[in-house]
Amino acid sequence: MRRSGHIVRQVLDAVKEVVTPGVTTMELERVAEARIKDLGAKPAFKGYYDYPCVLCTSINNEIVHGIPSERRVLKAGDIVSIDTGVVLDGYYGDAAITVPVGSEVTSELQKLLEVTRESLYRGIEAARIGNTVGDVGAAVQKVVEANGFSVVREFVGHGIGTKLHEEPQVPNYGTPGSGPKLRDGMVLAIEPMVNVGRSETRVLADNWTAVTKDGTHSAHFEHTVAVTKNGPVILTE
Numbered sequence: 001m002r003r004s005g006h007i008v009r010q011v012l013d014a015v016k017e018v019v020t021p022g023v024t025t026m027e028l029e030r031v032a033e034a035r036i037k038d039l040g041a042k043p044a045f046k047g048y049y050d051y052p053c054v055l056c057t058s059i060n061n062e063i064v065h066g067i068p069s070e071r072r073v074l075k076a077g078d079i080v081s082i083d084t085g086v087v088l089d090g091y092y093g094d095a096a097i098t099v100p101v102g103s104e105v106t107s108e109l110q111k112l113l114e115v116t117r118e119s120l121y122r123g124i125e126a127a128r129i130g131n132t133v134g135d136v137g138a139a140v141q142k143v144v145e146a147n148g149f150s151v152v153r154e155f156v157g158h159g160i161g162t163k164l165h166e167e168p169q170v171p172n173y174g175t176p177g178s179g180p181k182l183r184d185g186m187v188l189a190i191e192p193m194v195n196v197g198r199s200e201t202r203v204l205a206d207n208w209t210a211v212t213k214d215g216t217h218s219a220h221f222e223h224t225v226a227v228t229k230n231g232p233v234i235l236t237e
Contacts, residue, residue, distance in 0.1 A: 001161070001187060004093035005224050005235030007039045007086050012097055015055070015084075021076040021102045025057035028082065029068035036086055044085030044092055044164050051208065056083040056096075058209070063193050063201055063218040064155055065208040076102035079109055081220040085164055092164050094189045095236035096222035108196065109217060112149060116194040116219040119143040123172070123190045127225050127232040131182050137174030140192045144172075152193035152218070154201045155210060160189045160224055182227045187235070191222030 014035045015028050032055045036043050043054035051067075058066035058081040059074070066072075066081070074080060083096035098113055105113075119140045126139040136157075144151050157170030168180040172192045182188075197216030204211060212218050226233040 001091045001093060001224065001226070002235050004041060004086050004088040004091050005095070007036070007041045007088060008084060008093040008095045008224070008236050010039060011035045011084055011086070012082060012095060015082050016097065016099055019074065019080060019099050019101055021074055023074050024070050025059070025066070025068040025072040025074070025080070026070045028057055029053050029055050032084055041086035041088045044087050044094065048164060054084060057081070058083070058220065060217050061212045061215050063152055063195070063210045063212060064220055065210055067206060067208055074101045077104045077106070079105060079113065079217060079219060083220065083222065090162055092160050092162070093224050093236055094160055094164065094222060095224060096191060096220050098219040098221060111147070112194065112196055112217060112219045115144060115147045115149055116192050117221050119192045119194065120190060120221040120223060123192065124223060124225050124232050124234060127182060127188060127190065127227050129182055129184050129227055129229065132177055132179045133168050133170055133182070134174035134178030135176050136188070136190060137171045138176045141173040144192065144194050150195045150197065150199040152195060152201060153199055155193055157189050157191045157222070160187050184227060184229055186227040188225050188227070189222055190225055191220065193218060193220045
């Protein structure tokens with residue numbers, strides 16, 4: 001899983017390099033697909049419930065599962081979430097980043113990115129043997145809400161291993177001490193999705209793209225994390 005996670009990181013790094021105003025999300029898709037192939041892995045998303053691409057590219061008010069398209073052109077001031085997964089020798093890795101397009105992102109959006117990333121690392125810090133899934137969610141929620149943003153509730157993190165999505169579900173909110181206990185060797189995909197406005201979501205007519213109900217912007221960061229005797233180990237760095 002460390003090897004598959006390392007490939008995911010290299011793919012995200014390659015895609016991030018080409019995020020500039022004027023680029024289409026399908027161009028990002030092509031970069032990712034080529035990189036996954038070069039690194040000897042298989043894409044985890046393409047064909048999963050008939051999903052058509054190796055990336056999810058979600059812009060501005062899109063939370064997750066945006067489908068790459070030749071018609072979606074990135075503009076200066078946008079933010080774009082890039083989410084991908086691979087499978088290598090039967091084991092999965094999954095991670096996401098949200099990046100600004102150009103250098104003209106508003107201070108509010110800059111703060112949204114920083115807070116969402118910070119909430120991910122607080123959640124990871126709580127992924128320790130003897131803690132619970134509720135401890136992870138509560139750690140994420142505390143950071144997000146202290147900064148005046150809201151946590152998406154309809155979409156959650158998940159266990160990961162020989163399948164892309166495994167038990168347990170890992171919400172980005174919760175009560176400390178509640179939910180399944182974390183044990184040595186568990187691997188979780190922890191992935192805060194954070195909105196500027198309210199937490200409610202809706203899914204577009206393509207049956208994939210989830211957007212904020214109130215039209216405000218959303219950010220998404222994700223790591224695959226192993227729970228070990230030495231504390232949490234991030235497999236997608």
